[in-house]
Amino acid sequence: MKGLKLLAVAAMTAAVVLLSGCGNMTMLEEYSFGYVQLKAGNSEVYVMTPFDLAHVSRQNGEGMMYINNDKHINVVAVSETAGETTPAAMAKEYVAMLKQTPDVSDLQTKVTDAEESGRKTTVVDASYTEPLNGQPAKLTVRSLFFEDNGQIWHVMYMYKDGDALAKEVVDHVFGQLK
Numbered sequence: 001m002k003g004l005k006l007l008a009v010a011a012m013t014a015a016v017v018l019l020s021g022c023g024n025m026t027m028l029e030e031y032s033f034g035y036v037q038l039k040a041g042n043s044e045v046y047v048m049t050p051f052d053l054a055h056v057s058r059q060n061g062e063g064m065m066y067i068n069n070d071k072h073i074n075v076v077a078v079s080e081t082a083g084e085t086t087p088a089a090m091a092k093e094y095v096a097m098l099k100q101t102p103d104v105s106d107l108q109t110k111v112t113d114a115e116e117s118g119r120k121t122t123v124v125d126a127s128y129t130e131p132l133n134g135q136p137a138k139l140t141v142r143s144l145f146f147e148d149n150g151q152i153w154h155v156m157y158m159y160k161d162g163d164a165l166a167k168e169v170v171d172h173v174f175g176q177l178k
Contacts, residue, residue, distance in 0.1 A: 027168045035178055040064040040079035043151035048176030049075055050169050063151070072166040074158040079151040087145035088113070090152050091122040094143065104128045106138075116175030121146040123175075127161060140167070142174055 031050035038045050038053075040063055053066035053075060066077040080090070095109050107128040114123050124143040129136050138161035145154050157174060159166030 027165060027172065030165065031169060038066055038077050040151045043079065043149040045148050045153060046178035047077060047155055048173040050173060053077060072159055072163055073169060077153060077155045079153050082147055082150050082152050085152060087122045087147055087152055090154060091124050091145045094124060098126060103130050116144060117177040119146050119177060142170055144175060
């Protein structure tokens with residue numbers, strides 16, 4: 001009887017360990033999600049991210065740039081004055097720039113028009129190989145282009161191909177706008 005109790009306790013312990021993921025961090029344990037305010041000109045949008053974004057100065061002085069990263073994900077948000085361009089045209093320019101970048105190889109892109117959080121957007125899904133720290137790295141990049149009050153925003157999420165946690169995070173936050 002004592003052996004059955006011990007076996008039952010061992011089985012329950014094994015079940016708890018299996019159901020808890022054996023110590024692997026889950027997306028919600030690793031990140032504290034929230035909306036980050038992005039401002040440029042008359043535009044003020046809120047984008048869901050897994051971490052806060054820092055405002056950095058752009059070299060050409062036009063528009064705004066917000067950026068941050070961790071060991072899984074890079075997040076970049078850039079704005080430019082709309083002027084004569086559109087989100088779709090900016091997405092096309094972005095894809096053309098990727099095609100002309102010498103270090104980028106095995107480039108695959110997919111451009112689609114979508115509606116995210118009630119806004120008309122252009123989505124660019126890209127994957128390519130690029131050297132990181134002297135080693136080739138396969139990257140996945142999801143970009144969202146949209147217009148808000150005279151500004152066109154490009155919000156980009158980049159992660160290494162095969163990083164399941166990063167993919168889960170990007171799938172969770174992509175297109176979450178206010």
